[in-house]
Amino acid sequence: MTKAFWSLLKISPLVMAATFVAANSTLAAEINEPVNGVAQISQESNSMGQVTSVSQFSDVQPTDWAFQALQSLVERYGCIAGYPNGTYRGNRALTRYEFAAGLNACLDRVNELIATATADLVTKQDLATLQRLQEEFSAELATLRGRVDSLEARTAELEANQFSTTTKLQGEAIFNVSQAFGDRQAVRTGSPTTDLNSNTVFSDRVRLSLLSSFTGKDQLQIRLQGRNTISNTGVTGTNMSRLGFDGNENNNVAIDKINYAFNFSDAVRVKIDATGAELNENVNTFNPDFASSGRGALSRYGRFSPIYRQAADGAGITVNVNPNGPLTFSAAYLSQTQGAISASNPGDNSGLFNGNSTFFGQLAFKPNKAFNVGLSYARTYQNTPNLFQGTGSITANNPFVGTPRTEANHYGIQATFQASPQLALSGWAGYTTADTVTGPSRSADIWYWAASLGVRDFGAKGNVLGVIFGQPPKVTGGSGGVASESGTSYHLEGLYKVKVSDNIQVTPGLLVIFNPENNNNNSNIYVGTLRTTFTF
Template sequence: MKRYLLAFAGGASFVCLINRPLPVQAMPDLEVAHDTLQLNDAERLNTLNSSASYDVKSFHDSIIVNDTQAESIVSTDSKQQDSSILNQKQESKNLGLTAVPSSSLQATPRSSNRVAASDVISQVTSVSQLSDVQPTDWAFQALQSLVERYGCIAGYPNGTYRGNRAMTRYEFAAGLNACLNRVNELIATATADLVKKEDLTTLQKLQEDFTAELATLRGRVDVVEARTAELQANQFSTTTKLSGEAIIAGIGATGGASGSNDSNIILTNRVRLNLNTSFTGKDLLITGLQAHNFLGGVSGSGSLQKSLGLASPLLSASSARVSFEPQFPGVDVKTLSETGSNDIELYKLLYIFPVAKKLTLFAGTAAEVSDAFPTITPFYGEGQEAISRFAGLNPVVRVSGGTSGSGLASAAGFIFDISKQVDLRALYGSVNANITTSAADVAGLPGVSNTPLGAGVFGGSSIVATQLTFRPSSSLDIALNYAHSYHEINILGTGLTSSDIYSLAGVSLGIPVTLNSVGGTVSWRFSPKVALSGYGAAIFVNDSSGRVDASTTFTSWMAGLHFNDLFKPGNNAGILFGQPLYRTSADGDARLTPEGERRAVPYHLEAYYRFKVSDNISITPGAFVLFNPEGNSRNDTTTVGVLRTTFTF
């Protein structure tokens, strides 16, 4: 309601110009009463986020709608509506100060809200009758003129004016009407207090003095109207916003398996177009298209990690993978069919919609776990931040193809805002929902069909994942993750290590497995431009067939420092160290160390620096070093260097 107080002050000042010009003064402590809305709260789906005007970052620390794409889901926070209702209630309580005309007729709105008898207002003839108005008050002259010259301001029965109280729209209408009636009365009776000639002269002089400024403003308004009309005539859609990202990167590496040759420097690209559509202003439909030229296929042929000798026997899983490379390049993993370089694919199709004040639902046929869960670590951002797959997200979020980079899963879930500091999110995902029946086995791989992930929404490989996010303060974010997965074949589905395939070492690839994964991620911004972030994860793999007795545990951790505006505003940097996924125990028929390997703890060291060339272009040089790659000391220390250029629009 303070906005209305400002409006009334403007109206009162106009009336006072009849008496004498008033100096322009800033009104203190005026606040806008409405808040904005965000998806992933980005982080709300950030926020969603942010986001009724859907500011989406892949709906992260969204929809949001994120960060990066579209880094959050549309928030269901209805505080704005509640605030409006509360304001209406407050108006009915505040009907205590109403301006009246000099005839002492009190203006009251036609409403069930009536002024209490104890608050009846009386007309005052001198500003000195108002005990709480002092000559030092910034609006003293205006009040003095309105009271003593025009007689159209009233006070409370106790002799107070209460000038700092927010006014209602009814009070504004009554006060303005009273003053206008008084002016009309003066004109009609032709009293000596009629508007003076010198006042009109002053007004005319002001108009002449500001002729140039008024003409300039008129010209600007005309330009804005013309541009608005042009935008309306050529707009893409009234409901859809188009955004995009193009990444071009040079990648080189040395080291790898003993006896392998260094890879040639390669030039890669990945282009994404995102259509973010809102039908109601609170919902969000994300449609994403992408193309890339990473190679791999079923055998991993042509991939960087395969040339280094560090890839898994199938599907090129490795710790040498960069952040913006899809998990299964060159192959449709659902059917093991080959795909071509720069083929266009639908990597995102997801609909997010609120159903209650604190509850939002989402569903789609091309989605990833990271779409629904807020990103805690600042290193995540495939086109802007860390350059390795290891650094971006907790491995628990990546299990079962949760971050395949190709919208592998059909998923449905919810976001429940427990409070401003806590939210709970969960989903069910199936990576084979569009497959009717399983195909025949692949030759030489018993139990592995040409549809290796199974068939049907509730048959074959699936995942149930949840994340509980805490924000106890503005500088601290904490996330706890749990995922339960079932896989038709013996894999982890993270793409983070060569042990991703044959997760139960020594057990056939065709043996189905069950995964229980737990993890936590923390980000602490101990200064405005520096954050300490890290994660820890454990994945427990068990045989699910009953034909063997085998289990294995994998662990991983990471810690690093992230810098904002380093050396120049908009430039970010990161340095981090950690342990990639490593098999720490094995029981039953499972082996701890695959045959031919020399067991050793792997480590990952990474640094990068992002130059912000403009609002739409950034360049990120960086490198990461792998010690004991893939947990095998027989492998040479490996260095992967990246020069990444990212265009956003």
Template sequence: MVFWVFWQKSRRTAIATGTIVATLFLSTPVPGSAHSGSSPDRDPRGSARPSNLLHLSQQTPSPLQQVNSVSDLSDVRPTDWAFAALQSLAQRYNCLLAYPDNRYQGDRSLTRYEFAAGLNLCLNRIAESIGNSGADLEGEDLSRIRRLQAEFSSELATLRGRVDALEIRTDSLAANQFSATTQLVGEASFFLSGALGDEKANDSGESVQENTTLDYRSRLIFNTSFTGKDLLKTFLVSANSARLGGEVTGTNMTRLAFDVNTNGSVILGKTFYRFPVGDNWRVNVDAVGGGFNANVPTFNEFFTPEITGALSRFGRFNPIYRQGLGGSGLTLTYSPNSAISLSLGYLAPDASEPTGGNGLFDGRFAALGQVAFKPSDRFRVGVTYVRSYAPGSQVAVSGAIGSQLANRPFGETATSADHFGVQTSVGIGSHLILGGWAGLTLARAEDEGVGVRQGDDATIFNWAVTLAAPNLDDRGSRAGIVLGQPPKVTDNDGGESDEDTSFHFEGFYRYQIAPGIAIEPGFLAIVNPEHDADNDAIWIGNLRTIFLF
């Protein structure tokens, strides 16, 4: 409006002003708008991640297209006060631009740099018109353009410098990029851990090993896309993390989420390829290291990641998702709309072994079916079923996180199981997420064993309630609490049941020191470990430093 008032003496002035303003409004996005590209980079879990790449979408204007007639603009009407000026721009100077959806957005505000960018673009268009036709501008129009060039000479020079620097940076990135299709993401963490308690929970009479350890785990993740809609994901892992389980505390209930040990070697931890089929189907092919927790919603995403999620193995998600963990197979997800999805999956942990009792269909396996409902952004619920089988020496019915009896209710006897789970997540206010699950497993002995008959049944139950605070401050600090009962055998035809009940208490607070660096103290307490009230409580303390890059 300032320039409109300044040049309102003649209709030509209005046209010239419309040229500059139209070009300016349409060539630069307003910060924070849908076209500004202002969203930060995100890591695979959704938290803010630093980037050394320049956000080109924040430095360059949105794609524009030439409009040959004002009637092509969907948001400009003949009754608008600037309609005649815009019409003249299209007819006289061929200098009217619009967004690809044919919107003009003529009421947007602008800065001097944005005005300079629009002016530069319009001048180029006019110069192009003169060069093509040999025509000349009328004296008064030319005089105004020269005045504008002089007025905004410093801004135009700065703009040219920024564009030149951007081109140099872009050329450098293109020449030295890691890959045209692959993004490299890194995770590393140091863990200071220790157990505290009296006797181990395995009736050995031995004391809990209270030595403090300093461990690490690091992952390099290669995210590759060939079409922009697919994803080939590869994990390289190196770790030396103590297992605070049987040998240390006498129970798997104290195992931590990140207790992987590669003895310092780099191994291929996981590889899968995910791609869409049509608008509603997604296919996930796991070559190695597959897990249902990575393929379908667990409704506990805040706690699910191994390095940045829950402190304990149990606190990550319902143990039902641990069936088939580390396997190869296929998962299909059908989403007719944003409110519902149906998933079917199959994983075989020994798929690469051709010997008898192994392979894709002759050894351990897990088959999953899940229906997920999302009636709103703040409420989700899922119902899950998994069928699993394992030969006697490889049985771990509860994913190696409950009591010894809950993992092998029939000892080293081939066991099949039907697992049922219900999971939910509810947003409370703007800063809390309440979640939880309940899991029921019906195990069956598939062979004879010591004191076990083929067909004997066992019932195993677990539950948990979680509370997450994802954003405690403007740095992205967070906290989490987990309360629950690890898997417990409540009935067993083939032997003993767990007589008492264990309770799992867990809490952690992550302070975000800087983007990509956080320090997190946490604790884990197991009351009545191994579901035995005669066992003393066992405590685990942990201090981890997390690096994301």
């Protein structure tokens, strides 16, 4: 701008309005950009209001150099707006577009004063100055009008064609090509005798989530799912070969998850699950690169600690308390669905409190961005033992003869260490002690552990190279006739997540199970997988 232009600003307080109003008027706030930038809608555009006295601004003092100009603008011309928290923010940077917007707002105010027979408030010198300013900024004003018209047209189009004012649609589709192979099918005890015959399969899983918010800080989730990825257990003889996204309903679509989450306070988040509750989706699992079923580890065991498998597909409540500081506390009560036994069934051994249930608590400590550790505890009651929901050996999931009702205490420690932005180490270890509630008194001790390494941006930005190694759940002892499993299984998984785009990820990988079913007589089992995940 020229020196002559800036000299105009000394002529009148009304001229100063174009500067001060520009930073705080409703119209100015809607265009917040550099001169050569693209207009963006400000989140504060609807949050400012007219003030009647300069004393209403908590951050404007009589000693400020612009106090008199502001006082004149507010009390003489009524040509200024402020923020709802009572601030003016006079030090905010000003662009030429904002100046033009403020000038236009003041011109509208002048026209209003003239129309209401109060023209004596506006001097001839004021009008002459404003006319010269309008001529100086005629190009910017024309551009501003064009941009506003364009925004109005785009807003009208979005409002006319939007899916919902409160609901967003999120989707995920998995295409999977995989095959399990090895010499013999695994057996729990003794030596295997059946050849492992498996075919290459092509399967899918599709999820559509309706995410609704009514206050801006809450979320109602309704998820639809259809899939036909059959578990490898039938051909390999062991759950240890399962993929992390398997399940089969012959692609019949059904509602598999309904929940509502809201903030009880700034530090407390509450989630109520009506169905489909999963601890791994409600609390931190300390395996950020591999926890997701669609974009994480390929295997079931490689995703996270089995302690988070408790209360799968149930109903209940989860509370996460995250005050300012390094500590986070999570607590949950979930009623687990198992066959016909569910929270919605009023029959015997069912319902919200009389059926399968889980009490869960977790304390997490994160002293810095690099390190995070959690201590977890779960107390479970099951009418039919399935201690880890099909994760680990068949014996570890039901260490007892028959199907007695079972109580179990689960203890876990999990940690994540971000050695650098490109390198992450995660791991977990867990111990479970289970006891029968019906039938002969028996107990079992079960141990498991695993570690994972994620190398981010390997080969290209967004790619992740991963290695996961561990020991799936194994019975190590007990009482009442429960003995330790004879061998020890080891889980080794290598995968490479390739980011094709923001919405497409391709993940090839290989899963190797050494001594499956914790039986040293079993031969190793391999599962090769190519997973492609589409998100939208």
